[in-house]
Every structure is written in structure tokens, then in C-alpha cells.
Amino acid sequence: MSDATVVRAGGLLGWVEAIRRDRKASIGAVILGMFVLVALVGPLFVGDPDALVDIPLQPPSLGHWLGTTGQGQDVFAQLVVGTRTSLAIGLAVGVMVVLVGALIGITAGYFGGRIDGLLSLFFNVFLVIPGLPLAIIIAAYLPSGPLTLAFVLVVTGWAWNARVMRSQTLAQRQRDFVSAAIVAGESNLRIITREILPTMTSLLVAQVIGSTVYAIGAQVGLEFLGLGDVSTVTWGTNLYWAQNDSALLTGAWWTFAPTGLCVALVGFALTMLNSGFDEITNPRLQLERVWRAHLAAHGREPGRSTPVVIDRA
Amino acid sequence: MRYILRRLGFYLIAAWAALTLNFFLPRLMPGDPTTALFARFRGRLAPEAMDALRETFGFTQAPLINQYVTYLSHVLRGDLGISVAYFPAPVSEVIATGLMWTLFLAGTAVIISFTIGTLLGIVSAWKRRGWLDTWLPSTLVFLGAFPYFWLAMVALYVLGFTLGWFPLGHAYGDDLTPGFTFEFIADVFRHAALPVGTVVIATLGGWLLTMRNSMISILGSDFVNLARAKGLSPRRVVMRYAARNALLPSVTGFGMALGFVLGGSLLTEIVFSYPGQGYLLVQAVRNQDYALMQGIFLVITLAVLGANWLVDLVYLWLDPRTRGPAS
Numbered sequence: 001m002s003d004a005t006v007v008r009a010g011g012l013l014g015w016v017e018a019i020r021r022d023r024k025a026s027i028g029a030v031i032l033g034m035f036v037l038v039a040l041v042g043p044l045f046v047g048d049p050d051a052l053v054d055i056p057l058q059p060p061s062l063g064h065w066l067g068t069t070g071q072g073q074d075v076f077a078q079l080v081v082g083t084r085t086s087l088a089i090g091l092a093v094g095v096m097v098v099l100v101g102a103l104i105g106i107t108a109g110y111f112g113g114r115i116d117g118l119l120s121l122f123f124n125v126f127l128v129i130p131g132l133p134l135a136i137i138i139a140a141y142l143p144s145g146p147l148t149l150a151f152v153l154v155v156t157g158w159a160w161n162a163r164v165m166r167s168q169t170l171a172q173r174q175r176d177f178v179s180a181a182i183v184a185g186e187s188n189l190r191i192i193t194r195e196i197l198p199t200m201t202s203l204l205v206a207q208v209i210g211s212t213v214y215a216i217g218a219q220v221g222l223e224f225l226g227l228g229d230v231s232t233v234t235w236g237t238n239l240y241w242a243q244n245d246s247a248l249l250t251g252a253w254w255t256f257a258p259t260g261l262c263v264a265l266v267g268f269a270l271t272m273l274n275s276g277f278d279e280i281t282n283p284r285l286q287l288e289r290v291w292r293a294h295l296a297a298h299g300r301e302p303g304r305s306t307p308v309v310i311d312r313a
Numbered sequence: 314m315r316y317i318l319r320r321l322g323f324y325l326i327a328a329w330a331a332l333t334l335n336f337f338l339p340r341l342m343p344g345d346p347t348t349a350l351f352a353r354f355r356g357r358l359a360p361e362a363m364d365a366l367r368e369t370f371g372f373t374q375a376p377l378i379n380q381y382v383t384y385l386s387h388v389l390r391g392d393l394g395i396s397v398a399y400f401p402a403p404v405s406e407v408i409a410t411g412l413m414w415t416l417f418l419a420g421t422a423v424i425i426s427f428t429i430g431t432l433l434g435i436v437s438a439w440k441r442r443g444w445l446d447t448w449l450p451s452t453l454v455f456l457g458a459f460p461y462f463w464l465a466m467v468a469l470y471v472l473g474f475t476l477g478w479f480p481l482g483h484a485y486g487d488d489l490t491p492g493f494t495f496e497f498i499a500d501v502f503r504h505a506a507l508p509v510g511t512v513v514i515a516t517l518g519g520w521l522l523t524m525r526n527s528m529i530s531i532l533g534s535d536f537v538n539l540a541r542a543k544g545l546s547p548r549r550v551v552m553r554y555a556a557r558n559a560l561l562p563s564v565t566g567f568g569m570a571l572g573f574v575l576g577g578s579l580l581t582e583i584v585f586s587y588p589g590q591g592y593l594l595v596q597a598v599r600n601q602d603y604a605l606m607q608g609i610f611l612v613i614t615l616a617v618l619g620a621n622w623l624v625d626l627v628y629l630w631l632d633p634r635t636r637g638p639a640s
Contacts (some may be wrong), residue, residue: 125327132576133610260463267458
């Protein structure tokens with residue numbers, strides 16, 4: 001995994017530089033940045049989202065930019081405050097899911113044998129059991145609230161990451177530098193944390209992004225069903241109330257349209273960021289780009305095979 | 314043959330895991346489950362609900378292992394307890410009313426989406442960096458980022474409510490009696506168009522990208538170059554040589570996506586008041602009908618496991634390597 005070209009430039013700064021150079025990644029980063037900004041400072045400017053400010057179901061106007069809900073709350077205020085809670089839960093769950101997945105996946109891949117067999121069976125079973133119905137029965141038994149929601153999303157979401165981490169660890173396990181570390185008598189823990197984990201930085205970042213997309217979507221879905229804490233303001237509960245107040249059949253599009261658009265924009269931004277990362281850190285795609293530029297300089301069209309050797313002279 | 318038996322064994326283990334989860338979840342709650350439930354709902358749970366709950370999960374004074382055996386034997390006999398929301402109907406009967414609609418909706422959506430998405434992926438990889446390849450994947454990724462049920466709400470609002478092109482919900486018109494008449498079937502399709510359409514649009518991007526990426530790496534491989542060098546027609550090279558092999562990752566993903574799509578289509582059903590499991594699920598959540606919730610979970614899990622096994626059979630047919638050296 002020679003993502004070295006990217007990270008070599010020096011930790012965080014290297015990442016920033018790499019994102020700036022890639023068009024997809026920059027679009028994603030800009031959109032995401034705006035949402036993070038709104039989540040951080042937005043709630044300071046919009047006032048209490050629960051306050052009953054006007055007649056219910058008013059269309060957008062100057063007083064209420066996105067109109068009012070079926071209860072007479074300001075939709076814009078709810079949207080902004082919801083951004084904070086939804087993004088926070090999404091990111092926290094995204095990180096947790098990857099941590100759990102990495103722990104189990106690396107253990108399985110590194111130790112192999114029976115441990116691997118057992119753990120693989122475990123995450124494969126979790127992968128094949130449909131997530132949403134499982135999430136629903138777990139959430140229904142626990143007291144509703146953000147902690148329950150996060151717990152449920154981690155339980156139903158970690159398996160995919162474990163699978164990816166396992167196969168990645170298996171591949172690294174065969175490499176010479178790991179064998180050398182084993183022969184040198186280093187402890188298993190040290191080999192995993194110092195030798196294997198650093199080679200997976202870009203994979204882990206990509207997984208956190210992907211898992212955050214999952215977490216936001218699943219969270220909104222569960223809350224839409226009424227399994228979140230319906231008294232808190234999040235994107236999901238906003239949609240829940242919109243559906244409950246039959247916003248659709250009264251034609252009140254402004255109560256649900258902006259929220260869904262925000263969910264999609266964040267999801268899209270994260271996906272763009274991820275595919276940008278992929279092009280930056282995947283040596284195969286990177287070579288292809290250099291090769292294409294090289295051919296274009298000589299006025300030729302690229303063929304269909306991936307270049308292996310490049311004459312950079 | 315060994316492969317297919319091994320997969321079958323895996324699904325049996327998965328089914329057992331789902332059953333066991335179903336058994337232990339209520340017992341993992343702190344304290345005695347029934348009293349804890351009672352405390353939580355501050356008496357909002359009707360007495361018959363408590364009895365139904367106790368009976369369903371075999372909450373008795375017997376040791377845990379006996380309770381577990383009782384529970385398993387109940388489930389194997391198809392006895393999933395009594396529904397609270399539809400008291401006193403048994404859960405199995407309640408679920409049976411909506412099962413066909415859910416399978417119809419999710420099944421049609423998955424098959425349509427997989428077919429169209431995969432074909433688009435092939436075209437996109439073949440005409441690489443053409444206009445289709447430049448715009449379609451990112452557009453579909455954007456559409457795929459929307460929650461299914463939100464796309465459903467927008468579609469219902471625009472195409473159903475404002476323009477009046479499609480019915481606003483339910484599986485068929487109230488004025489029709491179900492039967493194998495042309496009129497009834499046409500009406501069912503008219504009602505299914507929007508729910509199926511939104512799920513298809515939301516999932517199309519995933520299939521396209523999987524197929525496109527695996528096509529690109531296959532198109533660069535030696536045997537494809539050889540086929541081209543032999544002067545075979547591009548159509549033959551793409552479909553018979555590249556696409557068939559590139560299909561494998563998509564087929565593997567198919568099984569896994571089933572559960573996900575089914576979950577999404579449950580939420581879509583709610584928006585369209587479609588009379589499937591999603592609608593029952595909302596009733597169950599609103600009425601704290603645990604027996605019904607768990608029953609739906611079990612039935613959906615079993616359906617997904619069964620479908621996965623069918624996908625394995627297709628895989629066996631597509632990839633000779635899985636058939637093993639013996640055959």
C-alpha cells in the first residue's frame with residue numbers, strides 16, 4: 001500500500017493538500033465544511049426550534065424562510081438544530097463502527113486458524129441478517145435516546161468493516177516486514193499497532209467516511225419510524241413529525257423537502273470525498289492518471305489496459 | 314455440491330442466530346423483563362399485552378434452557394405469539410396478510426434495479442470517459458444518497474399529489490376485488506409503480522458502480538486482450554468474455570444488498586401506506602407490540618436467508634471454480 005506519496009507530505013497537511021488537488025474530493029470537502037459550520041455555530045443564531053412561533057403549516061416567507069411545521073414551529077430553526085445532532089451522532093457512530101470492525105477484523109486476520117473461523121462466522125452472520133429489522137427490535141427494547149440509537153447503529157453496522165479489515169490484514173500478514181517483525185520477536189500487540197495498522201491509515205479514513213454515510217442514513221430511517229427520541233430535534237424526527245402531521249396530503253412540501261435534501265447533500269459530499277481519496281491513495285488509479293497525462297502530452301488516446309511501467313523521463 | 318451444502322449450513326447457523334437473538338433480547342433487559350416493561354410504560358401496556366408477551370417468549374419460572382427449548386418448539390410450529398396491535402389475532406396470521414406485498418415490492422425493485430444498473434455499468438465501462446460515464450455515475454450516487462423513503466415522499470408529492478398521475482397509496486383501488494382479472498393486475502402495477510420506482514432510483518447507482526469497476530479491471534486483463542486480438546466482435550468480447558466474469562462481484566453483493574433494500578422498502582411502504590410488513594411494523598412500534606415486531610424480524614430474516622441461498626445457486630452456475638475439481 002504505497003499511499004506514502006500522499007502521507008509523506010506530513011500528516012494532516014498532506015491530506016489537505018491531496019484533497020485540494022482532486023476535483024471530486026474538493027467538492028465533497030466544501031459541501032461537508034458548510035454543514036459542519038452550520039452544525040457548530042448555526043444553533044446560536046436561530047433560537048429555540050421547539051417554540052411555537054406562528055400558525056401551523058405556513059408556506060415559506062420572509063419571516064420563516066422555510067415555513068412552519070404542523071405544530072407551528074419554524075422549519076428552518078429545526079433544520080439547523082437538527083444538523084448538529086444528526087451530524088454528531090453520524091460521525092460518532094461512524095468512528096465507533098470502524099473501531100469495532102477493525103478490532104474484530106484484525107484479530108481474525110492476524111491470528112488466523114480457529115479464531116479466524118469463529119470470528120468470520122460471527123461477522124458473516126451479522127452481515128446476512130437484515131439490519132433495519134434487527135435495529136428496530138433492539139431499539140424498541142431500550143429506552144429511547146441518542147445513546148440507544150448509537151448503540152443500535154454500531155451493533156447493526158460493524159460487520160462489513162470487520163470483513164474488509166480481515167482481508168486487508170490477511171494480505172499484510174504475508175508481507176516480509178511482518179515476518180521480519182515476528183522473527184525479531186516483537187509482541188503481537190506491537191506488530192499489529194506498529195507494523196500493520198499504519199499501512200491501513202487511508203483504508204481506515206475511507207471506512208470512517210463510508211460508515212458515517214451509513215450511520216446518518218440509518219439514523220434518519222429509525223427516527224422516521226418513531227424509534228428515536230421524538231421530543232429531540234434531529235433530521236429524522238423532523239421527517240417523523242412531517243409524516244405524522246400528514247404533510248404530504250396537505251401539500252406542505254416545505255416540512256420534509258429541505259431535510260431530505262440535507263441528508264442527501266451530506267451523503268453525497270462524503271461519498272465524493274471518499275472516491276476522491278480512493279483516486280489519491282490507490283496507486284493503480286494514480287499511475288493511470290500520470291499515464292493519461294503523459295499520453296495526452298504526446299497527443300494520444302489511452303488504451304484499455306492499466307499501465308504498469310511508466311517512463312517518466 | 315459441497316459448496317452448496319456448506320452455504321446451506323451457514324444459513325442454518327444464521328437462522329439459529331436470529332432465533333437466539335430474538336429469544337435473548339427481551340431477557341437481556343435489566344431485571345425481570347415483564348415487570349421492567351410494565352414500569353417503562355407506566356401501565357400504558359394493557360394486561361392482555363403483558364400476557365401475550367409472557368406467553369410468546371415463554372417467560373416462566375422454569376430454568377432458562379427449558380424456556381429456550383419451549384420457545385424454539387413454538388417457533389418451529391409457526392407459533393409466534395399473539396399480536397397486541399391486532400389483538401387477539403396470532404402474529405403469524407397478521408404477518409401473512411402483508412408478506413406477499415412486501416416480497417412483491419422489494420423483489421421487483423431489486424431485480425429491476427440490478428438488471429438496469431448492471432447493464433448501465435457495462436456500457437459505462439465500455440464507453441469509458443464518454444458522456445454517459447462522466448455524468449451518470451455521479452448523478453446516480455447523488456440520488457442514492459437520499460433516504461429511500463424521502464425520495465418516496467417527494468415522488469408521492471409531485472407525481473401523485475400535485476400532478477395526479479399515480480394513486481396516493483395502497484396496493485390496489487378500493488373499488489376492485491382481488492382476482493386474476495386484467496383490470497386488477499393492471500391496477501396493482503399502477504399502484505406499485507411509484508414505490509418500486511423510488512427504490513430502483515435510489516439503488517441503481519450502487520449496481521452501476523460495482524459493475525463498472527469490475528468491468529474496468531476485467532477489460533484490462535490478458536484474456537480480454539486476446540479475444541480482441543483474435544478479431545472477435547466488440548459485442549462478443551464485452552458480453553461473453555468480460556461481462557460474464559465481471560458479474561461475479563455484483564452477484565456476491567446481490568445477496569448482501571437484499572437485506573438492505575428490504576429494510577429501505579419497509580420505510581417506503583410506510584410512505585405509500587402499502588399494506589406490507591412496513592405498515593405492520595409501524596403499527597407494532599406505535600402499540601409496543603413486541604411479539605409482532607420480533608415476528609416480522611424473524612420472517613424477514615428467513616426470507617433474506619432463503620434468497621441468499623438462491624443467489625448462491627446462481628453463483629455456482631456462473632463461476633465454474635466454485636463447483637470444485639470433482640465435477
